[in-house]
Amino acid sequence: MGDAAILVEDLGKTFGEIVALDGVDLAVPEGTVLGLLGPNGAGKTTAVRILTTILRPDRGRAAVLGHDVATDPDGVRNVIGLAGQFAAVDGNLTGRENLRLVGRLTHQRKAVVGPRADELLERFGLSDAADRTVRTYSGGMRRRLDLAAALVHKPPVLFLDEPTTGLDPRGRNDLWAVIGELVADGMTLLLTTQYLEEAERLADRIMVIDGGTVIAEGTAEELKHRLGNTIIEVRLADAGASQAARARLEAVGAAEVLDDGRTVALTVGDAGRAVLEVVRTLDSAGLTPEWLTVREPTLDDVFLQLTGHKAAPGAGEGEAPPTGRGRRGRRGAP
């Protein structure tokens, strides 16, 4: 693991009777992005807190650029930046003052702190608001300032704990663009998120975590291929028609009626042949679909299959990608 910027072995942490982390291993190569994906309470934030020296692990080992969190916490602190879901900036200070404060507290020379703060304000589109107190900022502006504060000392490794949770779609897109630039610059990034789209968009590799353990790991593509199949969805006029269709379509692939009662989802291997069979089957049964779609499985499907429960509430509803029409009711695919 010579190239691992972040290395975690058998990490465990318990709070009273609650097991937050139960033997997590991970390695993030330098210059890559790992997305830690999981629902609330999965253990993502605990992992970040341990890696940023805020919490001590009960067992296991965690190191950043070779600095062990237990034996050399200041060494870790010097090479990391942390931006969190709580937007930890001081509302009583201006944006500029917040960045200078962090600059001084990270022991940067005075002469570099001012220009560095200005540079970050400019880069994150906060120059106009630089001298306003942060309490007047919008949620998106606060998050950008929080991220800027994590970068004042130019850390080579960055931790983002649910960076866009609670942001509106525009704020989320703005922040994604900013994070994308950091990634393009070669920063090593560990990102936690409840949003499947966020992990897919920003991360090189994704680790799905639930109940304090890693339940899957891979690229977004690899995770999707775990389902190994294409999904065909057919919507019919009513519940009766959909049941009739499902019964007949079982011959083509694993078929299931979704929560809306009218859509039949079919998991198939050979998409082209299957579409023809579906059309033929429906036609011969006298069933005319309202529409028919063919799609690749999304991370939502993967998550559902792996964990047996849905991804974060809200992750696919309204704010996230327009790919999610009502398929969330489907239970584990074959």
Place this chain on the structure above:
Amino acid sequence: MTSTAPAEVTSTLEHRSKLGWAVQDALTVAQRNLVALFRVPTTLVFSTVQPVIFVLMFRYVFGGSITVPGFRYVDYLMAGIFVQTVTFGSINTGIGLAEDLSKGLIERFRSLAMARSAVLAGRTLADAVRNVIVIVLMVSVGFLVGFRVHTNVASFLGAVLLMVLFGFAMSWVMALIGLSTGNAEAAQAAAFPMMAVLVFASNAFVSTRRMPGPLRAYAEHQPVTAAVDGVRALLNGGPLAGKVLGSAAWSLAIVAVFAPLAVRRYRRAA
């Protein structure tokens, strides 16, 4: 063991000793707190409203019925008011830290390679500065209601120093409470009864002589009484050394016990 940080990271770092950084980081945090204090002066105002009401109440409502041998009551009273003001004022330290904690600022600070003592030392230092301002305001209020200093400027400054020192000591107690409770309302609720028992069961407003036995024993051997004794002697004259030393000793002892406890709590706060 693996790679090192890019050169630019280290080249912009300033180098100081560990102690040097502990002092510098504390001053940096103190400055941050003072900027906030002057930008949002409501806490400063509220720090004085309650003691002003106490001055008016004890001076004009109860004062006529209270006699303390050897003192004009207003002179006796004001020494107690000053100590009361810094004691209750220390609750702000706990509230401020509890807010920093609940807003995630402490989490950020703890992820930085800054001194572990700095957030607390910076907060208690800033609150000591706030106390100086509040004391100046309260002395002015005292003058308006007839309070006079019967010693000299040096003694008066010594009295102010004792008050600030005692407030600083109580700030460390409140720092521990603020970090332990983790939210402003709980910190205030937890602190008030304790502060009230310290301030009211003392010689701040009345002599302890007429208190029933056990209460009197407590009242005569607790830090607020010691602080008030020192301040009162410096403002009114009379035997000094023992009282001033007693007051300073209490304050230093409180810092010696509570500062390490608070820092330990800070290291674990989450």
